[in-house]
Amino acid sequence: MARWGCDRCGFVAWTSDRTSMREVTGAHLLAHHSEAVTRSDFRTTWDCPYCATAKTAYDTDGAVAEFKTHLHEHVADLIEEGAHVGDRVSWDGTVQVAAPVNSADADALRAHFHAGGDLVIAVTANPERTVRLLHEELDAWPRRTVVVSTEAYPFETAPDLDFSEIPIEVVELDPRLGPDEVGETVSRIIDANRVAGDAISLEVSVFHEIVRSFDLRTACDFVRMLSARLDGEGGVLQLYVDADADPNVSTVLNFLDDEIDLKIAAEDGRFVRRG
Numbered sequence: 001m002a003r004w005g006c007d008r009c010g011f012v013a014w015t016s017d018r019t020s021m022r023e024v025t026g027a028h029l030l031a032h033h034s035e036a037v038t039r040s041d042f043r044t045t046w047d048c049p050y051c052a053t054a055k056t057a058y059d060t061d062g063a064v065a066e067f068k069t070h071l072h073e074h075v076a077d078l079i080e081e082g083a084h085v086g087d088r089v090s091w092d093g094t095v096q097v098a099a100p101v102n103s104a105d106a107d108a109l110r111a112h113f114h115a116g117g118d119l120v121i122a123v124t125a126n127p128e129r130t131v132r133l134l135h136e137e138l139d140a141w142p143r144r145t146v147v148v149s150t151e152a153y154p155f156e157t158a159p160d161l162d163f164s165e166i167p168i169e170v171v172e173l174d175p176r177l178g179p180d181e182v183g184e185t186v187s188r189i190i191d192a193n194r195v196a197g198d199a200i201s202l203e204v205s206v207f208h209e210i211v212r213s214f215d216l217r218t219a220c221d222f223v224r225m226l227s228a229r230l231d232g233e234g235g236v237l238q239l240y241v242d243a244d245a246d247p248n249v250s251t252v253l254n255f256l257d258d259e260i261d262l263k264i265a266a267e268d269g270r271f272v273r274r275g
């Protein structure tokens, strides 16, 4: 992906390629410099804050579009290519993915992170969704994938994927198990599957369920211990959460503020930093 970070504020965006970054940079810089566009004498003028260029035109929309393109040219050299969101935390940290858990936006970030992982571990209430996503969106299967779920994979109703052909294991957990046992299971999966040099992509898509069923301390400890377990292993823990949909989740996330290295959201096919 292409990556651009604004040097006036903490904004960072990732887009599929350099061309699609044009829209992001121009609109973002225009918001910082809205005073540079003025309308008087029936005409619209923009006056670039970075250089001596100024233009006046009758067509306001055209003038604004031209100004955005002009602003983009000032930062075009700062756009990096071949970037991964995980690089932002050096593939060693905790990322809050702000999106409804079962949404296309969350899936876009799952596919992005898992495509960068060698050992992919997904703790999910919907194992089939994860397996299909990896099958359909990734160019190749990660070296090793382990899906952990309290729900069984529907082998009978979804027979089209041949599990003997792909490097995957589905671990079915007893639904009565608490976060501590889930965490221990993940830790053992890392012990059993990690090889030196692996980047670990660990997805937790069941945080809403954990917050609903357990107290605040248990939910926080779960994240802290998983995060500690990944320290030094080289891995990104992703918490898929929709804080807007559940005030209790929002409260727990406030307590985890020090633990979370990056908040990210997906918008119109691009990823943006939220804090």
Ligand SMILES: [Zn+2]
Pocket (backbone or CB within 6 Å): 006, 007, 008, 009, 010, 011, 028, 032
């Ligand atoms: Zn900015």
Ligand SMILES: [Zn+2]
Pocket (backbone or CB within 6 Å): 048, 049, 050, 051, 052, 053, 070, 074
């Ligand atoms: Zn300029």
